[in-house]
Amino acid sequence: MALHLTWVFGFGLLGNIISCLVCLSPLPTFYQICKKKTSEGFQSIPYVIALFSAMLWLFYAIFKKDTILLITINSFAVFMAIGYIVVYLFYATKKDKILTFKLLLLFNVFGLGLVCVLTLFLTQGHERVQVLGWICMIFSLCVFVAPLFIARKVIKTKSVEFMPFSLSFFLTLSAFMWFFYGYLKKDQFVAIPNILGFIFGLLQMLLYMIYRNPKKVISEHVVDLEKLGPTICSEITIVIPKVNDSGNGFVEDQNAKGQAMEIMKAIDVVNKL
Numbered sequence: 001m002a003l004h005l006t007w008v009f010g011f012g013l014l015g016n017i018i019s020c021l022v023c024l025s026p027l028p029t030f031y032q033i034c035k036k037k038t039s040e041g042f043q044s045i046p047y048v049i050a051l052f053s054a055m056l057w058l059f060y061a062i063f064k065k066d067t068i069l070l071i072t073i074n075s076f077a078v079f080m081a082i083g084y085i086v087v088y089l090f091y092a093t094k095k096d097k098i099l100t101f102k103l104l105l106l107f108n109v110f111g112l113g114l115v116c117v118l119t120l121f122l123t124q125g126h127e128r129v130q131v132l133g134w135i136c137m138i139f140s141l142c143v144f145v146a147p148l149f150i151a152r153k154v155i156k157t158k159s160v161e162f163m164p165f166s167l168s169f170f171l172t173l174s175a176f177m178w179f180f181y182g183y184l185k186k187d188q189f190v191a192i193p194n195i196l197g198f199i200f201g202l203l204q205m206l207l208y209m210i211y212r213n214p215k216k217v218i219s220e221h222v223v224d225l226e227k228l229g230p231t232i233c234s235e236i237t238i239v240i241p242k243v244n245d246s247g248n249g250f251v252e253d254q255n256a257k258g259q260a261m262e263i264m265k266a267i268d269v270v271n272k273l
Contacts, residue, residue: 045103088100
């Protein structure tokens with residue numbers, strides 16, 4: 001029994017440490033935002049979703065017994081997500097601010113408020129924990145499916161620009177730790193979503209290994225004028241950007257064409273000597 005609890009605590013502690021690193025991974029992004037004083041090009045929805053997810057799990061952990069490790073990591077995640085959103089709003093454009101506030105109202109006010117009201121007033125005891133567990137598990141499964149869109153983009157563009165290996169690695173490792181924590185603790189709501197998270201994490205790393213060195217094919221078409229000769233060269237039309245009387249953007253440059261033909265004839269004479 002003591003050994004079993006030690007394993008549970010060990011996986012939970014490692015899960016906390018790795019998940020903290022995942023929570024800290026956006027710091028370079030926000031350093032760039034602060035440095036450039038603009039959040040243009042970045043979206044707030046990942047951080048709004050992260051805040052909603054962490055608050056759901058925190059609410060679940062409060063009613064579940066012996067879940068101090070879930071409480072610690074999700075409290076930290078809530079704190080970091082709020083910090084990221086505040087910085088984002090400070091440098092965001094008016095349009096992005098309005099969108100972010102709408103997302104916050106939808107997920108973190110209306111969505112979380114509805115979950116709290118329904119579970120607090122319509123359920124109690126073990127039933128409340130079960131309902132909250134199912135809600136958390138379903139939402140986590142939806143979140144873990146999100147990387148499929150990134151994977152699709154990687155396959156389509158054959159570029160891993162938007163899928164850093166370090167983030168994929170730590171997310172996979174985090175899913176591995178939390179799966180065993182949930183499995184040993186007999187908490188299906190923690191274990192099941194992380195199976196999917198682990199599989200998708202491995203998929204992302206596999207795609208990274210495949211597309212990390214994209215082959216750039218550069219087509220070069222070199223025309224050897226000497227081999228073309230004056231006959232072929234006479235068929236080449238040399239144009240310059242100039243508006244003619246008819247309004248066309250390009251006109252044939254007869255002088256350049258004549259000079260090219262003379263050069264080709266000279267080369268042809270030299271070759272015959």
